[in-house]
């Protein structure tokens with residue numbers, strides 16, 4: 001995968017390449033380039049979710065990914081979350097042990 005990162009065409013990147021927003025967009029695209037297809041759509045899906053309303057549209061512009069691809073990644077993430085929730089409920093009680101243990105460190 002040696003191609004150059006996707007160049008965002010948003011107003012910030014076109015007008016002020018040194019701005020914090022333009023830098024952030026370049027970082028996102030550098031990272032996106034290193035991911036495989038599944039990781040890419042899920043990562044961008046997460047960013048779109050964080051961006052809130054209009055996030056998918058915005059991330060499509062920044063990364064060049066199709067809106068449907070980003071929406072799919074978001075859906076996969078949400079499904080994975082729901083799955084994790086089911087597993088946690090099944091294995092109840094483990095959290096108590098961790099709370100009692102002094103050596104438990106969340107980092």
Ligand SMILES: [Zn+2]
Nearest residue numbers: 008010013025
């Ligand atoms: Zn941009």
